[in-house]
Amino acid sequence: MTTAALIRQITPIRNPTTALANIGARDIARCPTHCSNCNLRELCLPCGLTGNDVARIDELVYTRRRVKRGESLYRVGDKFSSIYAVRSGFFKSCVILEDGRDQVTGFCMPGEILGMDGIGTEEHNLNAIALEDSEVCVIPFARLEEVSTLVPGLQRQVHKVMSREIVRDQGVMMLLGSMRAEERVAVFLLNLSQRFVARGYSPSEFHLRMTREEIGSYLGLKLETVSRIFSRFQEEDLVAVQQKHIRILDVAGLKKLMGQKLN
Amino acid sequence: MTTAALIRQITPIRNPTTALANIGARDIARCPTHCSNCNLRELCLPCGLTGNDVARIDELVYTRRRVKRGESLYRVGDKFSSIYAVRSGFFKSCVILEDGRDQVTGFCMPGEILGMDGIGTEEHNLNAIALEDSEVCVIPFARLEEVSTLVPGLQRQVHKVMSREIVRDQGVMMLLGSMRAEERVAVFLLNLSQRFVARGYSPSEFHLRMTREEIGSYLGLKLETVSRIFSRFQEEDLVAVQQKHIRILDVAGLKKLMGQKLN
């Protein structure tokens, strides 16, 4: 990466503002960046905290950072200093093996936290790459730890967020370890749907931000297999697929595909 | 990511070099229950803490619990109250789907931490089952959090342990998502070997505590496939397998198996 690109990337946004899932740049400049005003707060780090404690987070989260589509928020080996709350946009995290194999380990949407892979080793173990122009709130982890010692509720919340990440990963292990291709794709779609609902979007109709190849990588399948399964689902009237646009027609049908497993 | 990193990664606690020389089960049984005296302290929760801070953990960890082979330390749905440090023995963690599928999500050996799957939801999301008669130190999590607010080093350590668990899981996702059966088994063996070394055991000769079926479940393979691959490795003089007794003959050869297929 060039220094210029690096500088652009780490340039903080000076005038913090309120979070609305799809506000334009002009609006951003106008509103303050405070968790207490952010409409993602119920999904994000402050979730479950009371007004007072949220105010303590406000002190922490004063920087934002934009990441253009295709650029990375951080890369393997980068020094770890902060975790990030996605404000808008969409990310994938992935590792690249020396032989070139690239494994997507997760997708991240607004209100979700990125970067916890770096805490243990003090450098990042994953790449986080924007799948569309995105914006994140930068949460300096050392300061978060400091404030956590003063605000037990916040400490607890940090632990919960990390624990959920562990449980989530183990869900993916289950998916990769014991499900057939059809089931994997069904789980993937249903999971996306759920996450969109939680953000106030339609549960049944959405745009995939990632390519078939990225989906395949995440699910441990080849892109052709993903494509074939989308086609098969379409034939069976479970979903309507048009390139990246997905409409889920039969949630029950998709769920039935996977024995019983509900996430 | 390097192959070495991957092998390391699926190890729960990346230990800091200080290998412990030949601790046997008998020695462990003799020492009083204090982290500061424990042979495993360099691998376990206190790893990296100074004498003073370790003393604070001593106050926390006053209970131990024995778990007989085949019994569970905790089960899905149990109320979460503590995390556990394995003192002796061997555990697997697994989830069981309604349709009977059973996915092993990890194996846990002395010095490693179990139970962090429960923090987020306040109940456990996994089953932890002893593969041999085992003993764990019980660490009440609420008290750990309290003490953490007073001892920044400890808070940091808790975060590191959790983060490593996240990174470990992502290593397993990589394994399940993009490796062929042979590679998976090779990584599995090399990883076990590393973890035994860190505990002062032979890197090349050890007993598998788990069945072929459990290995298969963990690696996303059927038990027959695991068995066949062991046989193939034996034919190629990479390892000597006799039921559960494993001798690794050619570490380099096993490592070479990984990364032969480009994507």
Place this chain on the structure above:
DNA sequence: CGAGTGATTGAGAAGAGTCAAGAGCGGTGG
């Protein structure tokens, strides 16, 4: 409008799964 990605589809190959038989090991009880 054309170039370049990304997506779909087909045919054939390969890897892993399934089913089944039998061997090895360890414990139990006659």
Place this chain on the structure above:
DNA sequence: CCACCGCTCTTGACTCTTCTCAATCACTCG
């Protein structure tokens, strides 16, 4: 001590899912 049982492991033959390779189509962007 031996025979038997139950469990785990090994091996073979066959099946089937998923991958690979390749051709073609669909969109997007300049």
